[in-house]
Amino acid sequence: MYDFAPLTDAPKPELYEELARAAQALVEGEPDAVANMANLAALIWQFVPDLNWSGFYRMVEDELVLGPFIGKPACIRIPLSSGVCGAAARTGETQLVPDVHAFPGHIACDADSRSELVVPVVVNGKVIAVIDLDSPLPDRFDDEDAKGFARLAEITARAIG
Numbered sequence: 001m002y003d004f005a006p007l008t009d010a011p012k013p014e015l016y017e018e019l020a021r022a023a024q025a026l027v028e029g030e031p032d033a034v035a036n037m038a039n040l041a042a043l044i045w046q047f048v049p050d051l052n053w054s055g056f057y058r059m060v061e062d063e064l065v066l067g068p069f070i071g072k073p074a075c076i077r078i079p080l081s082s083g084v085c086g087a088a089a090r091t092g093e094t095q096l097v098p099d100v101h102a103f104p105g106h107i108a109c110d111a112d113s114r115s116e117l118v119v120p121v122v123v124n125g126k127v128i129a130v131i132d133l134d135s136p137l138p139d140r141f142d143d144e145d146a147k148g149f150a151r152l153a154e155i156t157a158r159a160i161g
């Protein structure tokens with residue numbers, strides 16, 4: 001049993017410090033990528049408040065394919081030319097979207113989503129997956145969140161790469 005105690009009311013640097021520590025412990029010694037993504041999606045859901053979707057898309061033959069997640073069922077395949085996830089995978093850069101309705105080509109998987117953060121998972125200079133976070137709150141994510149998830153993306157890269 002894993003019994004992590006999320007600091008959901010803590011300042012973001014502390015919350016992400018704890019999340020990174022828990023994530024590292026969770027994937028330690030486990031080589032199965034699907035199991036690690038599934039546990040990381042659940043851990044994010046447990047630690048990070050105000051989300052309606054947390055999970056992964058994996059790069060499979062030049063398109064993104066749905067991976068383990070928590071939230072409503074989502075679109076399965078995303079071309080790199082589309083959406084917030086496609087932009088993160090294509091550019092290799094984090095996409096912080098305060099208002100999804102203002103993002104050209106945003107793909108609405110859940111009508112509740114108002115803001116989104118997508119962070120690439122990079123191995124040997126190549127994007128192999130993205131971490132996707134959706135929130136029902138507008139402007140939910142800031143640079144502290146992006147920094148926290150960049151660290152989580154590094155842990156993910158070692159756990160699934």
Ligand code: SME
Pocket residue numbers: 053074075078082083084085086105106107108109110113116132134
């Ligand atoms: N909104 C994403 C699609 C994935 S769902 O949010 C889970 C996008 O525009 O790429």
